[in-house]
Amino acid sequence: MTTSIVLEDVTKTFKLRYHRTIKQVSFAKMRGQETSSVFKAVDEVSFKVEQGEAIGLMGLNGSGKSTLLKMISGVMKPDAGQVLTRGRIAGLIATGAGFHPQLTGRENLYLNAAILGMSERETNRKFDEIVEFAGLGHRLDTQVGHYSSGQNARLGFAIAVHVDSDIFLADEALAVGDKPFKRKCLAKMREIRESGRTIFYVSHAAGQVRRMCDRVIVLQDGRLAFDGGVEEGIHFLHYDGDDEEELADEETGDDI
Amino acid sequence: MERPAVAAEPVAVAAHRDLSGVPLTPPTAGNGLHAVFKKRYLLKLLVKRELSARYQGSFLGLLWSYIGPLCQFFVYWFVIGTILGLHDNVPNFGVHIFCGLVVVHFFTETFGAGTRSIVRNKSIVVKLPMPREMFPVASMLVSLFHVFPQLVILTIACLAYGWTPDFVGMVALLLGLLIAMLLGTAGALLFSAANVFFRDFSSLVSIIQMFIRFSVPMIYPFSFVDDRFGAAASYYLFNPLADCVLLVQRAFWVGSTPHPDEVAKTDLPPDLLIWGLAMTGAGLVLLAIGQLVFSRLEAKIPERL
Numbered sequence: 001m002t003t004s005i006v007l008e009d010v011t012k013t014f015k016l017r018y019h020r021t022i023k024q025v026s027f028a029k030m031r032g033q034e035t036s037s038v039f040k041a042v043d044e045v046s047f048k049v050e051q052g053e054a055i056g057l058m059g060l061n062g063s064g065k066s067t068l069l070k071m072i073s074g075v076m077k078p079d080a081g082q083v084l085t086r087g088r089i090a091g092l093i094a095t096g097a098g099f100h101p102q103l104t105g106r107e108n109l110y111l112n113a114a115i116l117g118m119s120e121r122e123t124n125r126k127f128d129e130i131v132e133f134a135g136l137g138h139r140l141d142t143q144v145g146h147y148s149s150g151q152n153a154r155l156g157f158a159i160a161v162h163v164d165s166d167i168f169l170a171d172e173a174l175a176v177g178d179k180p181f182k183r184k185c186l187a188k189m190r191e192i193r194e195s196g197r198t199i200f201y202v203s204h205a206a207g208q209v210r211r212m213c214d215r216v217i218v219l220q221d222g223r224l225a226f227d228g229g230v231e232e233g234i235h236f237l238h239y240d241g242d243d244e245e246e247l248a249d250e251e252t253g254d255d256i
Numbered sequence: 257m258e259r260p261a262v263a264a265e266p267v268a269v270a271a272h273r274d275l276s277g278v279p280l281t282p283p284t285a286g287n288g289l290h291a292v293f294k295k296r297y298l299l300k301l302l303v304k305r306e307l308s309a310r311y312q313g314s315f316l317g318l319l320w321s322y323i324g325p326l327c328q329f330f331v332y333w334f335v336i337g338t339i340l341g342l343h344d345n346v347p348n349f350g351v352h353i354f355c356g357l358v359v360v361h362f363f364t365e366t367f368g369a370g371t372r373s374i375v376r377n378k379s380i381v382v383k384l385p386m387p388r389e390m391f392p393v394a395s396m397l398v399s400l401f402h403v404f405p406q407l408v409i410l411t412i413a414c415l416a417y418g419w420t421p422d423f424v425g426m427v428a429l430l431l432g433l434l435i436a437m438l439l440g441t442a443g444a445l446l447f448s449a450a451n452v453f454f455r456d457f458s459s460l461v462s463i464i465q466m467f468i469r470f471s472v473p474m475i476y477p478f479s480f481v482d483d484r485f486g487a488a489a490s491y492y493l494f495n496p497l498a499d500c501v502l503l504v505q506r507a508f509w510v511g512s513t514p515h516p517d518e519v520a521k522t523d524l525p526p527d528l529l530i531w532g533l534a535m536t537g538a539g540l541v542l543l544a545i546g547q548l549v550f551s552r553l554e555a556k557i558p559e560r561l
Binding site for chain 2: 002003004006014051070071072073074075076077079082083084085086087089093098099100101102103107110111112114115116119120166
């Protein structure tokens with residue numbers, strides 16, 4: 001088996017600045033107040049992922065999931081430790097895929113695909129497929145700034161799944177889509193999974209994680225709190241409330 | 257629901273392409289200026305985007321790239337030329353100004369737009385992995401794109417004055433543009449990253465731009481500098497943009513005057529091409545420094561935007 005992702009003691013520190021201008025900073029210093037504070041968004045996290053594993057990354061809001069995903073995707077660099085990946089990475093970092101609001105959907109599609117490493121020919125070839133998946137044919141020549149958050153996510157997801165990637169990252173990608181679209185996405189992600197690609201999926205929906213993933217990693221205040229089986233992970237987070245199982249949507253695994 | 261057994265995975269892996277030959281690397285490994293030129297297709301898209309977005313929402317659009325230098329030209333032509341009387345001192349003073357303006361405007365536009373480029377493309381920078389040097393480089397290429405129509409105008413004007421192109425002159429022109437490209441990119445790299453941390457830097461840029469316009473022999477001839485400072489005039493040439501302007505003047509203005517040989521003696525420094533080569537070297541060093549600082553700051557860019 002080939003290792004797909006390796007994290008070694010990865011740490012990311014953020015500095016919060018309370019004051020921005022020289023006047024504010026000097027006043028705060030004179031009063032003896034703190035002008036900034038440091039916190040670790042991700043704190044010495046290490047794990048290994050084999051090619052073809054489907055990981056569910058879970059944790060409460062602010063536990064460092066998105067930061068961790070950004071470091072795996074290469075948007076951020078860790079301050080200490082190292083992240084290593086093998087092969088091409090594609091995916092969605094938070095909803096809205098980094099589109100330029102002033103460009104049309106079509107222009108953004110080409111730009112986004114190029115950033116994710118697709119060539120012009122590859123994009124042309126997959127263009128119709130992507131547009132059909134996103135279901136945005138009639139709005140393709142409208143500026144993305146006028147899209148709803150759902151439409152934004154649809155286009156982003158459609159591009160990301162059509163990249164010929166080895167690692168697929170999805171950060172709460174399905175949080176804003178409507179139900180038919182969610183169904184389509186889950187089917188597509190299962191397809192990706194069955195093709196043997198590595199999946200890293202961030203979600204709060206226990207049902208979805210149960211369906212998609214075969215391993216769960218839980219972050220708590222930036223630290224690795226749990227790494228193991230899906231059921232144990234969900235139990236660890238106390239997301240498996242007694243009544244939740246019956247309430248989960250049969251098709252999408254969403255909590256209702 | 258039963259969770260899928262991990263043991264079933266190797267079968268699925270075989271269906272996907274074999275990655276055992278691909279090395280494990282940091283996802284940010286392939287970044288830097290060299291990566292920018294490897295991803296030419298992406299660069300092309302960004303340049304197109306920048307061309308359509310630089311004057312977003314303005315009626316005259318791209319025309320602003322020409323209105324700016326044109327207005328500057330007429331102000332200098334009238335105030336410096338007519339009111340201060342430089343038309344009498346400098347032959348073809350209009351061409352003299354325009355030579356300077358072409359290269360100065362190229363540099364200031366690269367510097368200014370490049371500095372704002374990362375902040376302007378915030379939505380992409382915070383979410384997608386890519387060499388972020390792309391943005392300042394794309395700004396430089398867009399500004400370079402605007403240089404060509406100006407060169408055409410300059411050529412036509414010079415031909416009307418009886419100028420004939422010469423080989424050394426063309427070498428001087430290329431050298432001048434190259435220096436401005438290197439410096440503009442270096443400045444844009446440095447300031448675009450710094451601008452993320454403190455937006456003060458984009459205000460600083462406009463002050464630097466003002467100094468630049470007066471620190472080059474554009475609205476006054478180099479012979480004035482030589483007269484006023486004597487031996488110290490050679491220090492003036494340590495300003496790489498002054499050399500750029502002189503190189504472009506060597507290419508066009510000198511040949512358009514009635515007595516090119518005399519003008520070349522009084523209004524150009526000796527060894528101009530050597531200075532040009534030295535400044536190209538200096539430009540390369542500055543670019544390397546710009547890249548170094550950029551990579552240092554880059555790690556903190558997404559979180560500070």
